[in-house]
Amino acid sequence: MTDRELAGGVIELEIPARAEFVALARLVVSALASSDSTLADERIDDLKLAVSEACTNAIEAHDAAGSVERVLVRCQAGTDALEVCVEDRGHGFDPSDLPDHPPVTDPDRLKFERGLGIPLIRALVDEVEFSPTEEGTSVRLVMRLGPNGAGPS
Amino acid sequence: MDLGLDVEERDGFAVLSVRGEVDVYTAPRFRERLIELVSEGKHRIIVDLEGVDFLDSTGLGVLVGGLKRLRSHDGDLLLVCTQSRILKVFEITGLTKVFSIHDSVDAAVGGGSDGGATT
Numbered sequence: 654m655t656d657r658e659l660a661g662g663v664i665e666l667e668i669p670a671r672a673e674f675v676a677l678a679r680l681v682v683s684a685l686a687s688s689d690s691t692l693a694d695e696r697i698d699d700l701k702l703a704v705s706e707a708c709t710n711a712i713e714a715h716d717a718a719g720s721v722e723r724v725l726v727r728c729q730a731g732t733d734a735l736e737v738c739v740e741d742r743g744h745g746f747d748p749s750d751l752p753d754h755p756p757v758t759d760p761d762r763l764k765f766e767r768g769l770g771i772p773l774i775r776a777l778v779d780e781v782e783f784s785p786t787e788e789g790t791s792v793r794l795v796m797r798l799g800p801n802g803a804g805p806s
Numbered sequence: 807m808d809l810g811l812d813v814e815e816r817d818g819f820a821v822l823s824v825r826g827e828v829d830v831y832t833a834p835r836f837r838e839r840l841i842e843l844v845s846e847g848k849h850r851i852i853v854d855l856e857g858v859d860f861l862d863s864t865g866l867g868v869l870v871g872g873l874k875r876l877r878s879h880d881g882d883l884l885l886v887c888t889q890s891r892i893l894k895v896f897e898i899t900g901l902t903k904v905f906s907i908h909d910s911v912d913a914a915v916g917g918g919s920d921g922g923a924t925t
Binding site for chain 1: 829830862863864866867898
């Protein structure tokens with residue numbers, strides 16, 4: 654199979670909303686990303702980390718909502734971008750409601766052990782979109798392929 | 807998925823070497839091990855991340871929590887890390903300014919700034 658035969662192909666993975674399955678989601682996404690030779694290893698690592706963060710948030714949302722539904726990870730390899738959608742069926746959340754962390758020079762910064770996931774996602778992928786769905790939240794991560802995929806601006 | 811957590815003493819420091827992937831599944835074991843060390847009276851801890859293949863924000867959370875706990879005991883938590891893909895996670899989140907990050911356990915034990923400041 655050549656890279657371009659993958660174009661338009663969709664791979665869907667449903668994982669139980671449990672912590673041990675986040676590694677599986679990372680594995681599937683990085684294997685798919687590796688099959689596109691235009692995506693540099695460093696960018697594959699970035700996507701893998703973003704997927705890990707999105708799946709972690711999804712699982713925590715399910716925990717909080719007491720949901721036993723699965724988390725859906727959908728990967729779509731297009732000709733100019735690789736997209737990964739992580740859909741949860743927990744309570745929705747508003748990413749703009751996240752508290753700002755104190756500056757790192759402030760000793761109070763150490764009070765924040767959580768909340769680093771979304772800033773990481775934003776820094777790692779070319780595009781990210783959080784959308785409410787009927788059942789929860791969908792997080793769409795986009796990595797542009799080829800020469801334009803130089804990293805987030 | 808395996809997470810390796812080995813501890814050895816080194817010149818008054820407890821060196822906790824972490825191996826494998828640190829994520830939402832493995833982070834609780836990492837957190838417990840750090841808390842155990844602190845409650846055993848080990849207040850100067852070096853966390854060696856050279857064997858870590860993957861670390862996400864849950865792993866960062868464990869380290870931030872560990873540093874906070876140790877500082878409340880007048881202790882310290884130093885990191886050893888030279889892998890660019892792991893350092894990147896600290897850089898993006900600004901945590902390179904919070905942690906003292908060294909190139910080797912020797913450099914961390916030496917306490918000098920020679921091997922540190924991988925910013």
